[in-house]
Amino acid sequence: MEQTHDSPTALELYKGHPVQEAAQIILGSLLFSASMNWIILPHDMYSGGFLGIAQLLRMLLHFFPAIQQIGDLAGILYFLLNIPLLLISWFRFGHFFFAKTALCIVCYSAFLALIPIPAEGLFDETIAACVIGGMVCGVGAGMTLTAGCSGGGEEILGLLCVQKKPDFSVGRIAMILNVFVYGIGLLLFEQDVVVYSIIFGCTTYLTLDRMHLQNVMVTMLIITKSEAMEQLVFRYAGRGVTKWTGVGAYSNEPSDLLLTVVSKKEALHLRKILREEDPNSFIIMDEDVSVAGNFQKRL
Structure with a gap:
C-alpha cells in the first residue's frame, strides 16, 4: 500500500x-x-x-x-x-x-x-x-x-x-x-x-x-458505489489506498473496495466524513493491527 x-x-x-x-x-x-x-x-x-x-x-x-x-x-x-x-x-x-x-x-x-x-x-x-x-x-x-x-x-x-x-x-x-x-x-x-x-x-x-x-493502528475496508471516495482518504488522512472493483453477490452491482491503514484517531474522523459523503457505504474497521512497510506513525 x-x-x-x-x-x-x-x-x-x-x-x-x-x-x-x-x-x-x-x-x-x-x-x-x-x-x-x-x-x-x-x-x-x-x-x-x-x-x-x-x-x-x-x-x-x-x-x-x-x-x-x-x-x-x-x-x-x-x-x-x-x-x-x-x-x-x-x-x-x-x-x-x-x-x-x-x-x-x-x-x-x-x-x-x-x-x-x-x-x-x-x-x-x-x-x-x-x-x-x-x-x-x-x-x-x-x-x-x-x-x-x-x-x-x-x-x-x-x-x-x-x-x-x-x-x-x-x-x-x-x-x-x-x-x-x-x-x-x-x-x-x-x-x-x-x-x-x-x-x-x-x-x-x-x-x-x-x-x-x-498509536493504535486500524485497517479500514470501505465498500462503496460512490465514485472517487479514495480522494477523501487522501485529503483528510493523507494515507495511501489500495482500490479494486467488486460485484455484490446478491445485487450483482459493481462496487469499489478501498483498503487503507490509519491511526485510530484518523479513523474516527475519516469514518464520519465517509458516511457523510456516502450514507450507504459499508465500512469494516479492525483495530490494533500490526503494520510493516512504508507506514508513517504520527504524533
Whole structure:
C-alpha cells in the first residue's frame, strides 16, 4: 500500500482547536496529578519514568532540611529534568508541539506541587490503589498524548523512538526506563513497595497505550458505489489506498473496495466524513493491527 505525504487539509484536521486541546491537556494533567497525590503517594508508592526519578531525587534532598522547607519538590524537579527534552522537542517536533508540551509539563509540575498529599489515600487496599490509580494516571497521560503533545520525560523519548521504530510505543519505552528506576528502588525501599509500584507503573502505561489513539493502528475496508471516495482518504488522512472493483453477490452491482491503514484517531474522523459523503457505504474497521512497510506513525 503506497504511502502518501501529509496534505495541508489533513494536518489542519488533526491539529484540532487550540482551546479544546489546551482544555484537554489541563484536564489530563489534573487527572494524573490528583491520582498520583491522592491515591498512589499515600501508600508510599512511587512512579516510574522521569517523575519516578524526580521522586528518588526528592528523597536524597531529605539530607538538606533548608531545601525541604520549599515544599514538595517532585514537581519542581520534574520540570527541571524536562528542560533538555523540551529543547529537543522544539527542534524535532516543531514549535506547535513544543508549546503544547510546555503547557503540559507546567500543568503537571504545578498540580503535583499544589495538590496536597493526604495521610490516608482514597483506597485502603494497596492493590486497589495500584490498579485504579494506574488506570486514572494512564487516562490522564493518554489525554495529553491524544491532544498532540506529551507530558515530557519518557513520553518525549517514546515519541522519538516511535518515529524511528514504528513497532515501539510510548508505553513500552516507559516500561524499559522503569527497569532502571525500579531497580534503584529495590535498593532504597522495601520489596513490597517496589512490587506495588511496578504493578502501578504497568497498569498506567498499558492504559496509556490504549488511550494514545495515534498509536493504535486500524485497517479500514470501505465498500462503496460512490465514485472517487479514495480522494477523501487522501485529503483528510493523507494515507495511501489500495482500490479494486467488486460485484455484490446478491445485487450483482459493481462496487469499489478501498483498503487503507490509519491511526485510530484518523479513523474516527475519516469514518464520519465517509458516511457523510456516502450514507450507504459499508465500512469494516479492525483495530490494533500490526503494520510493516512504508507506514508513517504520527504524533
